[in-house]
Amino acid sequence: MSEEYTPPKVWTWEPGNGGKFASTNRPIAGATHDKELPVGEHPFQLYSMGTPNGQKVTILFEELLAAGHAGAEYDAWMINIMEGDQFGSGFVEVNPNSKIPALMDRSGDTPVRLFESGAMLLHLAETFGAFLGTSGNRPEVLSWLFWQMGSAPYLGGGFGHFYAYAPYPMQYPIDRFTMETKRQLDLLDKVLADREFIAGNEYTIADIAIWPWYGNLVLGRAYDAAEFLDVASYTNVVRWAQAIDARPAVQRGRVVNRTEVPGAKGVPERHSAADFD
Structure with a gap:
């Protein structure tokens, strides 16, 4: 296929064009079909899939429960994005952007919806007063939280898509997003050279x-790209990633809303701690 491309004056959508995720990508928003969401018995109802964005929220829930916050009990329902579950009417009511995760907080008198994983992490951390860091370094925690929200699309939608999922290899986008991914890894490596965790010496929502995203990447779990990116050279990031990977709550949270997990048991739905047994 030719690498040359002249954009038309007005772009038109060609369904099916776009690689692995072509069947779920479209240029319009909104629901495609009617489908109500299930509701369990716990205060928090999570509708998600165990992608990196989904893992953030389930890891925080498991960390909160491990820290003794019993009010953080949650039901996690699988939303299969490859089958278009995110375009059901019930899901779109919670997340009009049709992306996982979506969360309903039913702990108060009036249910509250949350979409965007960073908003969920901040909401839960503030609700339970946990994993926000000390008041003195909270700006640092929030800065790195929002750094992730802005940076990870270059890793996932940029590098990951063109390296692993595009219909055919294209040097320019692979080179472009590899450069940015390695810049981000170098940044994290430099930051972690003199601190245990991202925002300091305390484990937080950052x-x-x-x-x-970046821990799983350097642990060789993303895009089959560890050698290509020379992730072993980012020794501080690897040390940090391994330390977090060893946390029992992380081991539980990363398998929720997943059917297949290399080296572990997937938990497609989570309704109690017994689901991990």
């Missing part, structure tokens, strides 16, 4: 947000 780590919980960044680890599913």
